Amino acid sequence: MATELTVLPTQNLEAFKGVKKLTVEEYFTSGHRTCQGCESALVMKLMAKAAGPRTVILGSTGCMYVANTTYYSTSWVVPWMHTQLGSSGSAAVGTAAGLKVLMRKNRIKQEPINVIAFCGDGGGADMGLSSISAALTYPEYNFLILMYDNESYANTDIQLSSMTPYGANTTFSPPGKARRILHKRWKKNVAGMLAAGHPECRYVATVDASYALEMMNRIRKALTIGGPTFIHSLDPCPKGWDYDPIQSHDLGELAVETGVWPLFEIEDGVLKFYGKSKGIAQGRKRKPVREYLLRQGRFAHFTDEDIEYFQKKIDLMWDRWLIPGAVCIEMGDDIRKQLARAEQEVAAAEA
Amino acid sequence: MTGSIEVVYRGIFQKTLGQRITRGIVLAAVKEGKVGISFGRYGDSPERNGIPAKSFAVVADNEEDLQTYLSRYEPTDNDVTVAVDDTLCKGVESWAWYGLQPINKLTQPGGVVLTTSMQSPEELLEDCHRKDTEWSLAVLKGIASFSGLWVYKDDHTDVRVLGAIARLAPHVVKLESVEAAIQDEWQDELKVTSARKAYERVETRKVGPDEGNPEKPYEFQLPKWWEMKEGLVIPGIPVKQDVEGWEGGYRPGRNPTFKKFATRTMRPVIDFEICTKCTLCWLQCPDSCFDVTPTGHYDANMEACCGCGVCEAVCPVEKCVTMVNEAAFGDNASQFEMYEKDTDTYKSWLKGKIEDKVTTDRYHGFQLRGKYEEEVQEIIREVTK
Numbered sequence: 001m002a003t004e005l006t007v008l009p010t011q012n013l014e015a016f017k018g019v020k021k022l023t024v025e026e027y028f029t030s031g032h033r034t035c036q037g038c039e040s041a042l043v044m045k046l047m048a049k050a051a052g053p054r055t056v057i058l059g060s061t062g063c064m065y066v067a068n069t070t071y072y073s074t075s076w077v078v079p080w081m082h083t084q085l086g087s088s089g090s091a092a093v094g095t096a097a098g099l100k101v102l103m104r105k106n107r108i109k110q111e112p113i114n115v116i117a118f119c120g121d122g123g124g125a126d127m128g129l130s131s132i133s134a135a136l137t138y139p140e141y142n143f144l145i146l147m148y149d150n151e152s153y154a155n156t157d158i159q160l161s162s163m164t165p166y167g168a169n170t171t172f173s174p175p176g177k178a179r180r181i182l183h184k185r186w187k188k189n190v191a192g193m194l195a196a197g198h199p200e201c202r203y204v205a206t207v208d209a210s211y212a213l214e215m216m217n218r219i220r221k222a223l224t225i226g227g228p229t230f231i232h233s234l235d236p237c238p239k240g241w242d243y244d245p246i247q248s249h250d251l252g253e254l255a256v257e258t259g260v261w262p263l264f265e266i267e268d269g270v271l272k273f274y275g276k277s278k279g280i281a282q283g284r285k286r287k288p289v290r291e292y293l294l295r296q297g298r299f300a301h302f303t304d305e306d307i308e309y310f311q312k313k314i315d316l317m318w319d320r321w322l323i324p325g326a327v328c329i330e331m332g333d334d335i336r337k338q339l340a341r342a343e344q345e346v347a348a349a350e351a
Numbered sequence: 352m353t354g355s356i357e358v359v360y361r362g363i364f365q366k367t368l369g370q371r372i373t374r375g376i377v378l379a380a381v382k383e384g385k386v387g388i389s390f391g392r393y394g395d396s397p398e399r400n401g402i403p404a405k406s407f408a409v410v411a412d413n414e415e416d417l418q419t420y421l422s423r424y425e426p427t428d429n430d431v432t433v434a435v436d437d438t439l440c441k442g443v444e445s446w447a448w449y450g451l452q453p454i455n456k457l458t459q460p461g462g463v464v465l466t467t468s469m470q471s472p473e474e475l476l477e478d479c480h481r482k483d484t485e486w487s488l489a490v491l492k493g494i495a496s497f498s499g500l501w502v503y504k505d506d507h508t509d510v511r512v513l514g515a516i517a518r519l520a521p522h523v524v525k526l527e528s529v530e531a532a533i534q535d536e537w538q539d540e541l542k543v544t545s546a547r548k549a550y551e552r553v554e555t556r557k558v559g560p561d562e563g564n565p566e567k568p569y570e571f572q573l574p575k576w577w578e579m580k581e582g583l584v585i586p587g588i589p590v591k592q593d594v595e596g597w598e599g600g601y602r603p604g605r606n607p608t609f610k611k612f613a614t615r616t617m618r619p620v621i622d623f624e625i626c627t628k629c630t631l632c633w634l635q636c637p638d639s640c641f642d643v644t645p646t647g648h649y650d651a652n653m654e655a656c657c658g659c660g661v662c663e664a665v666c667p668v669e670k671c672v673t674m675v676n677e678a679a680f681g682d683n684a685s686q687f688e689m690y691e692k693d694t695d696t697y698k699s700w701l702k703g704k705i706e707d708k709v710t711t712d713r714y715h716g717f718q719l720r721g722k723y724e725e726e727v728q729e730i731i732r733e734v735t736k
Contacts, residue, residue, distance in 0.1 A: 019630045024601045029588055030639045030655030031606020035363070035400035036614065037659035042637040053590070067399065072573045073449070073608040077588045155397050169501055212634050238659075239363050239400050242501050246660030246674070249635055297501050 005140045007227070008100055011054065011112040013220040019213055027053060032068040032075040037245025039235040039252060040064055040120075040148045042209045047116065047146060048078060050216035051223060055114040056081075058095060060088040060128060062120030063155040064148060085123045088145055089131030092117035092228070096141035114223050115143035121163035122153045125190050136198040136228045144222045144229045147190065150237035158240040163187045165260075166313070167306055168298040170240070175301035186313065191232040192326030195266045203229040205265035206325065210252030214275050218265060225267070234261045242297025251295060259286035259314050262325030271323055281324060289314055353411040354380075354523035355426040356516060357457055358433040359443055360406065361495075361616065362398035365435055368498050371509040372433065373408035375532060376516065380410035382528035386417050392425055395445055401657060402614050403443045410523055428459035430520040433512055436495035436616065437468035438677045440478040442568055444613035450570030451612060453480035460484035463519045463555065467493040467508060470678060472556040477681055481563040489555040491515050493734065495616070497723060506727045507545040507734055510537075514546030515553040526550050544735045571608065600645040605655055611638065612683060615658035617674040619651050620704050623690050623697075625671050632662035632672060644687050653683035673705050 016022050027048035034041040044064055048055065057080045059065045065082055068075050083091035096115045102108045119128050124147035132145055152170050153159040160172040166186055169175055173182035195204035203225045207215040215233070222229035236251040238244070243251065255261035256276045263277040273281040280286055289311045293299040302310075318324045322331060331339070356376055360369040370389070377387035387410035395404035407426050411417035420426075434440055434454055442451040455464050464486065468475060472488050479488065496508035510533050517526040529550075530543050579585065589604040619632075626648055633641040633649045640655035641662075651662070658677060666672040690697040 019634060022630070022634070024643055025590055026603040026639045027590065028639070029603045029605055030652075031588075031609040031611075032638070033399060033402060033609060034637065035402070036657045037400070037661055038637045042635065045637065045639055066397065070609075072579070072585055073606060074585065075588060075606045077590050077604060079587065157397055210635075239398075242499070244660075245400060246664050248637070248659065249661050249664050297499070300502055 007140055008103070008142060009112050010142050010224050010226050011052070011114060013050070013052065013224050015217040015220055016050075016213055022213075022216075023049065023052070025049070025053070027051070027055065027077040028068075029075050029077055031073070033070060034063065034067045035237075035239045035245065037238045037248040038063075038067075039209055039237065039248045040150055041068075042212075042248075043146075043148050043215075043233050043235055044068070044118070046209055046212055046216050047118070047219055048076075050219035051078075051114045051116060053078060054111065055079075055116060056095060056099070058083050058088065058091045058115070058117040060091070060117070060119040060123040061085040061155075062123050063150070064118060064120065066155050083117070086127035087131050088117040088119035088123060088128050089133070089135030092143040092145055093135045093138055093141055096143045100141065112142075115141075116146060116223075117143065118146045118148060120153075120155070121147065121149040121151060122161045125149070125163050125188055126161050129190075132194065132230065133197065136194060136201040136230060139200040139227045141228065142223075142226050144219070144231060146219075146231045146233060148233050148235050149190075150235045150240055151187070152237070152240040154237050154240040163190075166310060167302060169242070169301065170298070180301055180303070181306065189326060189328060191230065191264075191266075192323065192328075194230050195271075196327060198228075199269075200227060201230060202227050202268055203266070205231050206261070206263055207231055207233045208252050208256055208261060208263060209233065209235065210249050211256070211263070211275055214263070221265070221267070240298065242300070243295055247295060251292070254287065254292040254295070257287045258289045258292045259318055259324075260289060260292055264323075264325060266326070271326060277325075280318065286314075286318070352522070353409060353416050353420045354520060355407060355409045355420070355429045356431045356433065356520070356523065357426060357429045358406045358408075358435065358512075359403055359439050359454065360435045361400075361439075362395065362402040362404040363400045363500050364497055366398060366404070366500050367503050368435060368496055368509055369404070369406035372435075372512050373406045375509060375513045375529070375536070376408035376524055377410060378536060379513065379517075379524040379528040379532040382531050383525065385410050385412055386414055387411065388417065388421070392445075401616060403439055403445045405443075405445065425457075427457050428462075429457050430459060430462050430523055431516055432458040432462065432464045433516070434464065434466040435508060435512065437466045437470055437475060438495070438616050439613070440464075440466060440475050441677070442480065442613045444610070449573055449608055451568040453482070453568055455479060455482050455486055458482075458486055461486065463487045463489050465489040465491065465512065465515055465519060465553070467491045467495060467512070468678075469494060472554070476558065476563050478678075479558075479563045480568055481560065481565055482558075483560055485560065486558050487519075487555050488558050489515065489519055489553050491549055491553050493730070499723075504723050504727055506730050507542060510542045510546040511549035511734060514549035517546075518550045518553050519555065541731065541735055545731070548734060548736075569610065569612075573608070597645055601643040602652070603639055603642075605652075610654045611657040612653070615656060615677045617658040617660060618653065618656055618677055618680065619658075619660070619662050619672050620675050620701055621649075621651060621686055622671050622701060623648050623687065624694075625668055627668055629667060631665040631667065635661055635665045637661065642687075648687060650685055650687035652685070670705070675704050679704060679707070
């Protein structure tokens with residue numbers, strides 16, 4: 001006999017209806033030691049703003065740990081705790097479970113408290129993937145894991161991560177005379193992978209801080225829906241991507257407009273594209289990736305041939321993947337035929 | 352005898368430049384039979400774009416003197432302090448430093464602060480803090496180098512500074528050895544010419560204890576680890592600051608131990624008259640630097656602004672937000688207060704700041720691909736003439 005889970009209620013965080021309706025308070029404020037134009041700092045700010053005051057935040061090692069909480073100096077307004085590089089998942093489960101127990105034992109007031117654990121692409125996609133995966137199988141705890149992906153180990157001066165895009169210049173993959181492209185791997189699609197493998201996880205989304213309102217509303221959704229949730233954010237990084245800090249916002253938009261970064265959300269197993277990606281998924285023209293790549297110094301060594309290859313890979317994702325950005329699988333001929341047959345049968349039955 | 356040089360530079364943007372200068376000093380000293388070492392400051396690592404960082408070169412007559420000198424955290428009595436960006440004359444608030452360190456703080460009495468600048472020494476002295484002893488300010492004419500980290504866009508600033516150092520501190524390195532080291536390292540006669548021209552052209556001005564910016568640099572004491580709470584817990588930042596007469600406005604709490612005065616190379620100036628209060632600058636600012644005024648305007652707070660320029664990029668109104676060279680400002684006062692107090696004065700102030708391109712124009716050197724490389728050709732023609 002199945003025993004019923006006790007799941008605590010979540011805060012009812014309604015979607016913001018527009019930029020003029022936003023709350024004015026900041027829960028991650030100024031005075032952090034990030035780079036000029038740091039998009040990840042913006043992600044922290046918007047995440048904290050969307051979550052509100054009754055929130056506990058856990059951060060694994062990375063820029064957003066080191067830069068924001070140097071010795072006795074912090075920008076956090078809400079409680080924040082550091083956790084080790086690969087343990088954002090376990091820290092999230094542990095904190096949510098701890099709060100639940102404390103409330104059950106009446107040690108603290110019974111109230112819904114948001115638990116958010118964030119990690120960088122190194123802490124999340126490389127080191128912490130197994131702990132995040134484990135965390136997403138616990139339906140009885142409410143928490144959000146947010147991965148801010150700036151596509152390298154930017155904190156320690158740009159080492160390659162599994163999220164670094166093809167061909168990018170990093171300290172591990174400098175272009176040289178003998179070999180122009182040292183990094184030939186294609187980045188993982190973490191959000192899709194986690195959504196596909198964790199049936200108890202009710203909400204997974206990709207976000208982009210250049211679209212602040214949409215991003216904050218996805219955070220609110222993730223915190224309201226209950227259970228473990230995951231959000232993957234792409235953050236342009238002026239240090240690692242080597243561009244003028246003034247372009248952070250534009251690059252975030254270009255990543256979406258060129259189709260490099262598809263925005264989607266998967267709610268209770270149903271996927272939908274949103275924002276500019278919605279139009280792209282319906283066939284609207286994408287901007288050429290050239291515009292996106294050539295603005296960044298990390299691709300300064302790219303030749304036309306390299307850009308063409310990059311474009312082809314993006315085209316392939318939108319044209320052939322089962323779900324662009326999420327599931328890099330095509331249906332085999334057998335399944336295709338089967339589906340066609342099933343459709344015919346339905347049509348015949350209706351007729 | 353030992354000699355030490357510190358190079359203060361903009362993190363990441365000028366990291367390679369800083370290393371090339373201190374390395375060059377050591378290579379030149381070796382030509383004279385001396386020994387030396389070039390190193391970055393551990394506390395500045397990992398570097399952040401624009402946040403001031405330091406690189407040092409120490410040279411000595413023999414190994415023993417060098418070792419003796421190096422048994423300290425960092426060189427504190429530098430013969431020459433080099434600021435490869437003149438806005439650093441406002442002070443250094445680095446990763447490791449809490450508070451604002453005057454640019455000449457680690458310059459020894461009688462030592463020199465050398466900066467690359469288009470400003471006059473008098474203008475620069477408005478920024479440099481006062482020092483108890485006499486010191487000198489040397490200016491090497493040129494814009495702040497944005498030669499970059501990844502792809503080094505050689506604008507000859509490295510060798511020009513080396514040439515100038517040979518003039519200012521011949522007991523550390525002489526011009527002949529600098530020239531020989533450059534030739535060895537880069538096999539480029541043009542770079543040697545640049546160094547020699549800089550040696551001839553660098554201008555020095557003596558500065559007395561009564562000259563310079565009289566402002567007391569902001570500083571504070573941090574608690575020792577045994578004074579912290581159990582578990583090394585520290586208090587969070589209050590969510591709001593109460594400002595008198597700001598009913599309806601909102602000024603967020605701000606980290607009192609890290610302000611961004613010295614991180615900025617540019618700052619936004621705002622035309623409140625044409626502002627449509629669209630919220631975008633406030634919303635998209637990674638540093639939460641905008642205060643919401645009682646009238647619903649957004650006032651960039653200079654305590655928190657690091658000068659990234661995202662506000663200018665997102666503003667939908669033309670010329671409402673303009674990024675202006677930080678060198679053009681003498682204080683960190685609120686623009687909105689100035690606007691409220693006297694709109695006409697503010698408007699003419701604003702106009703002056705935006706239109707005076709000579710002193711106010713500035714960018715990070717690579718807004719467009721290849722633009723700095725093009726400019727570099729012009730710069731090199733100029734400095735080797």
